[in-house]
Amino acid sequence: MEKNMENKNIMYLFDIENGDVVGVDEAGRGPLAGPVVAAVAKIKKYDERLDKINDSKKLTEKMRDSLYDVILENFEVGVGIADVDEIDSLNILNATFLAMRRAISNLNSDVKFQKVLVDGNHKIREYNGEQIPVIKGDSKSLSIAAASIIAKVTRDRMLIQISEKYPEYKFEKHKGYGTVVHRNAILENGPIEGVHRKSFLKKILGE
Template sequence: MTISEIKELLAVISMPDDERLSALRTDQRIGVQKLIQQWEKAYERQRKEHQEYEAMQSFENEARSSGYQVIAGIDEVGRGPLCGPVTAACVVLPSLISLKGLTDSKKLSEKKRKEYAQLIEQQAIAIGKGEATPQEIDRINIYEASKLAMMRALEEVRDQCTVDFLLVDAMTLPVDLPQEHLIKGDARSISIAAASVIAKVTRDELMKEFDEMYPEYGFKSHMGYGTKEHLRALDTYGPSKIHRMSFSPVRERAD
């Protein structure tokens, strides 16, 4: 067989115990051995991805085995920035959905986040979004504001379907529903990860709009986080209407 023919053959082999793969391993040509190594790396990558995806569904599967059918994942983004809202999302996924590679939105590139967001929006049973404004953050503190944003996202979903069970990232919500809070839930639960992506994409788009309103702060490059660029702009221009005055780097530059 030629190298090209072997490359085509490897493209249709899916398991490492395939007899055709065993036969190819006896071929001493360097080009053939390189192709086999590439196949093995790709197989191992796919195997690991499959295992991680199965693990990401374990909390949802456990809830379903306990009799819950409509499981909502909830997460928020934007606790740390010096400006803009804290944004939450609530997502209900169908039991059969393929979102392999989905994880905590912070670990994904902007391009990947947008790709996943599109897939989630196409396949989700329900999606809700909520936010708490900078003024609300200043009034009730960022922790309570994060819960408020989550509750608003949940209420949007409850207008669309009857939720049985909640999986919440790191928080317990003041709502009469069975729930489980998961530390680092956006890297452990597919539903929370989906909510993380929706919340992140939503907030980033809003910060880009704010960048057009307040171009001197460079929001589209740092999304409101306290980078050197952002702090220099605060030193020069002072806080804008969307800055969080209760955050010390902003408060210190308010006068």
């Protein structure tokens, strides 16, 4: 068996060994613009196409897009979003937890599980179910890795839609992250209400 295949099977076995679980992950904690998006995933059936799943940050955009449909076919999925106003009012960590709670709430009510595997070293605040934080979980758990891809693709597509309305900011290229192109666009055109995170722009704008 190929080493790459073994690694992916280990990710699947990690979930099985932890019982009846779902995986939760987020995308968009660091950008200067756009929401933070969380996703939850629980495997329904396993097939070899899932062996390509990995941490979303280690996959190309094209690979993530192709796996997105595979995951929707083979996992139960829920998505939660916290918008820019919530990020500015709650802070990014609490907004992330809010998005995660919403993702779990948006999972089909027929889906039952006993534990939530959460990527990182924090449990989800204000969530009362059993949780297991998993450091680097998107490289250890298949369900967390699947959730990371759903969250990332969902958020990227939202930023691409925003770019159609505000082409001068080139959101389709940087997805809201603080690249030189993005920072220069903010300095030249100003921040966009409801799109840019005011609490993230203080150093750039000198406020």
